[in-house]
Amino acid sequence: MAGETVRKTAKAGVDHSPSAVRTVLAEIEGLNALVAALQTSLRAAFDQAVEQILKIEGRVVVTGMGKSGHVARKVAATLASTGTPAFFLHPAEASHGDLGMITSGDVVLAFSWSGETPELGDVIHYCKRFGVTLMAVASGPDSALVTAASLAFVLPPAEEACPNRLAPTTSTTMQLAFGDALAMALLEARGFSARDFHAFHPGGRLGARLVTVGDLMGAGEAIPRVLETATIGEALAEIGAKAWYGGAAVVDLAGRLVGALTDGDLRRAWGKAGLASPVAGHMTRKPVSVPPGMLATEAIRLMNERERPFLLLFVCEEGRLVGAAHMHDFLRAGIG
Numbered sequence: 001m002a003g004e005t006v007r008k009t010a011k012a013g014v015d016h017s018p019s020a021v022r023t024v025l026a027e028i029e030g031l032n033a034l035v036a037a038l039q040t041s042l043r044a045a046f047d048q049a050v051e052q053i054l055k056i057e058g059r060v061v062v063t064g065m066g067k068s069g070h071v072a073r074k075v076a077a078t079l080a081s082t083g084t085p086a087f088f089l090h091p092a093e094a095s096h097g098d099l100g101m102i103t104s105g106d107v108v109l110a111f112s113w114s115g116e117t118p119e120l121g122d123v124i125h126y127c128k129r130f131g132v133t134l135m136a137v138a139s140g141p142d143s144a145l146v147t148a149a150s151l152a153f154v155l156p157p158a159e160e161a162c163p164n165r166l167a168p169t170t171s172t173t174m175q176l177a178f179g180d181a182l183a184m185a186l187l188e189a190r191g192f193s194a195r196d197f198h199a200f201h202p203g204g205r206l207g208a209r210l211v212t213v214g215d216l217m218g219a220g221e222a223i224p225r226v227l228e229t230a231t232i233g234e235a236l237a238e239i240g241a242k243a244w245y246g247g248a249a250v251v252d253l254a255g256r257l258v259g260a261l262t263d264g265d266l267r268r269a270w271g272k273a274g275l276a277s278p279v280a281g282h283m284t285r286k287p288v289s290v291p292p293g294m295l296a297t298e299a300i301r302l303m304n305e306r307e308r309p310f311l312l313l314f315v316c317e318e319g320r321l322v323g324a325a326h327m328h329d330f331l332r333a334g335i336g
Contacts, residue, residue: 135150
């Protein structure tokens with residue numbers, strides 16, 4: 001009956017892995033063709049696209065219909081999360097008012113494998129009318145979208161992995177890879193760093209992995225520290241006042257880190273030194289220090305992988321003490 005979903009029961013015990021392998025191999029073939037095109041026929045246009053997007057004052061408006069629309073939505077999300085302001089525009093909704101979301105300072109990036117997607121018609125006409133840059137990603141060199149575009153990327157022909165050559169598989173994989181390539185080229189051109197990435201991904205496990213030592217450290221008066229001329233008694237008072245850290249940094253008059261006095265150092269000094277004894281004779285010289293920009297995950301690995309793991313880490317810039325962090329600071333932030 002028309003409109004009825006076709007359901008067939010698979011035979012038990014059939015090996016379906018050859019189908020999976022054929023699918024992946026077909027998509028790999030498409031990706032290899034894309035790599036070759038990016039090195040030859042698409043190279044100049046790709047460079048031009050990156051330079052144009054870097055210069056715009058607006059955003060990249062990514063659009064597409066059907067499966068290409070799903071790709072476009074993901075590409076927009078990747079661009080936005082890696083330093084290039086972008087959003088997805090549904091072409092059908094565009095014809096009902098959402099065209100107003102496009103400004104003269106934007107670039108429209110349209111995905112359509114055939115290049116003949118009728119729903120993109122109003123987007124194309126709008127870009128032409130108001131002088132908005134239209135970039136097209138399609139496979140039809142003479143298609144309406146490619147012909148109308150200010151800058152066109154004609155992807156190499158590829159066979160769909162679908163045995164009926166109908167379901168978008170290889171084509172959408174190539175479109176998605178192209179979008180990722182563009183996003184990463186823009187990321188590198190902007191010098192977008194892990195810290196920048198964290199600003200857009202503060203939540204979840206990814207956010208925790210991108211936290212820096214500077215985000216967690218105590219600074220200013222919160223740092224437990226004494227001068228190298230201090231006595232054991234003065235150091236005990238400072239450590240007790242800031243007991244969270246379980247130790248204190250020892251600095252010279254210029255604020256440079258010269259040593260550390262930890263609970264272990266105090267235990268070793270017990271019975272051999274009085275309260276008036278100088279700290280310099282009992283401190284650990286040249287303690288481990290890190291810059292504030294180091295990722296917290298790297299710092300905690302450094303603390304754990306030493307021959308003698310330690311809990312208190314000092315943070316320095318050009319030798320000067322700027323912060324302190326305890327193992328508990330990392331664990332409390334979900335890093336460990």
